Amino acid sequence: EAQVTQNPRYLITVTGKKLTVTCSQNMNHEYMSWYRQDPGLGLRQIYYSMNVEVTDKGDVPEGYKVSRKEKRNFPLILESPSPNQTSLYFCASSPGLAGEWNEQFFGPGTRLTVL
Amino acid sequence: AQSVAQPEDQVNVAEGNPLTVKCTYSVSGNPYLFWYVQYPNRGLQFLLKYITGDNLVKGSYGFEAEFNKSQTSFHLKKPSALVSDSALYFCAVRSDRGSTLGRLYFGRGTQLTVWP
Numbered sequence: 699e700a701q702v703t704q705n706p707r708y709l710i711t712v713t714g715k716k717l718t719v720t721c722s723q724n725m726n727h728e729y730m731s732w733y734r735q736d737p738g739l740g741l742r743q744i745y746y747s748m749n750v751e752v753t754d755k756g757d758v759p760e761g762y763k764v765s766r767k768e769k770r771n772f773p774l775i776l777e778s779p780s781p782n783q784t785s786l787y788f789c790a791s792s793p794g795l796a797g798e799w800n801e802q803f804f805g806p807g808t809r810l811t812v813l
Numbered sequence: 814a815q816s817v818a819q820p821e822d823q824v825n826v827a828e829g830n831p832l833t834v835k836c837t838y839s840v841s842g843n844p845y846l847f848w849y850v851q852y853p854n855r856g857l858q859f860l861l862k863y864i865t866g867d868n869l870v871k872g873s874y875g876f877e878a879e880f881n882k883s884q885t886s887f888h889l890k891k892p893s894a895l896v897s898d899s900a901l902y903f904c905a906v907r908s909d910r911g912s913t914l915g916r917l918y919f920g921r922g923t924q925l926t927v928w929p
Contacts, residue, residue, distance in 0.1 A: 702856075731917065740819075740903060740921035741857075748915050756916060788856060799845050799864045802917070804856035 700725045702805035704789050710811045711779060719774045719808050721789030729792045730772040731756070731802065732764065734785040741788065747772055779812040786810075815840045815913060817906050819920035826894050826927055834889040834923045836904030845907040846887040848878055851922075852900045860902075863887060874898070894927045901925075 702723045711717055723730065731746035733756075743756030747766040761783055763775040772791075776783060786809050790802040816839045826832045838844055848860040861872025868880045878889045887904060904920040 729915070731915075733919075738822075738921060741905075741919040743917060743919075746915045746917075754915060757918075790857075799862070801847060801859035801862055802857075804849075804858070806856045 700803070702789055702791055702803050704787075704805040704808050706808060707806065708809050710813065712813050713780055714778050717776050717779060717810075719776075719787060719789075719810070721772045721774065721805060722770050723772075723789075723791040723803070724770065725791060725793070725803065726769065727791035727793050727803070728769070729794060729800075729802075730766065731790050732762070732772070732774050733788045733790065734758065735788060735807075736785050744774070744787075779810075781812050784810060784812050815906060815908055815916065815918045817904050817918050817920040819902075819904055819923045821923050822921070823924045823926065826925070828896050828927050828929050829893050832891050832894045832898070832925065832927070834902050834904075834925060836887045836889065836920060838885050838887060838904070838906040838918075840906050840908045840918075842908045842910035844887075845909060846878075846880065847905040847907075847917075848872065848876070848887075848889050849903045849905060850900045851903065857903065860889070896927050896929055899925055899927050 705720045728749050732744040733741040735741050742758045745764040747753045789805040792800040792802040818837045846863040849857040851857050863880045871877045902923050
């Protein structure tokens with residue numbers, strides 16, 4: 699089944715404890731992206747990647763890191779999480795280098811709480 | 814700067830009535846426009862997109878959207894609403910040029926409630 703998977707689905711952690719949210723897609727898509735969803739703010743793009751070893755900042759990159767060492771995986775790293783990073787996170791992928799005319803396929807989401 | 818506005822946080826409509834969820838956008842270059850739907854505790858699902866061509870695009874679940882370049886709008890419509898259409902709807906836009914080529918901009922979302 700074609701899909702985007704994220705792990706973990708739920709995470710409660712404490713301020714300053716490094717964490718990684720994994721994202722993997724099995725559709726051979728070039729483009730991948732991370733978003734956070736907050737009430738009243740919609741989805742905001744954190745980082746995106748047009749291909750392996752190519753990443754770029756979105757609207758809200760502060761406090762996050764990403765890497766794209768292989769096509770299928772695009773992990774989101776929070777080196778020192780803070781309470782304002784409590785949010786619902788979505789990973790997405792789409793075909794094409796920029797995927798500009800292609801719809802994105804979204805993962806199920808990761809609900810992160812930072813205490 | 815690129816942006817999307819969904820002027821209504823909530824839209825309420827009776828089952829069987831037509832529905833409209835509004836979206837306006839601002840983008841440099843030509844827009845690629847999308848509608849996504851989010852059901853409770855789920856990820857986003859693609860509904861439809863406008864890239865070029867016919868201003869009226871048809872999508873999943875009987876939804877359609879009309880692109881209006883002069884009004885920079887891309888309103889989502891359905892002739893007859895169903896209770897199962899109740900969900901959170903997001904409009905999104907990308908530009909076809911410039912340094913923001915890989916960026917996707919979402920609106921804040923509109924909660925659609927269809928009552929029986």
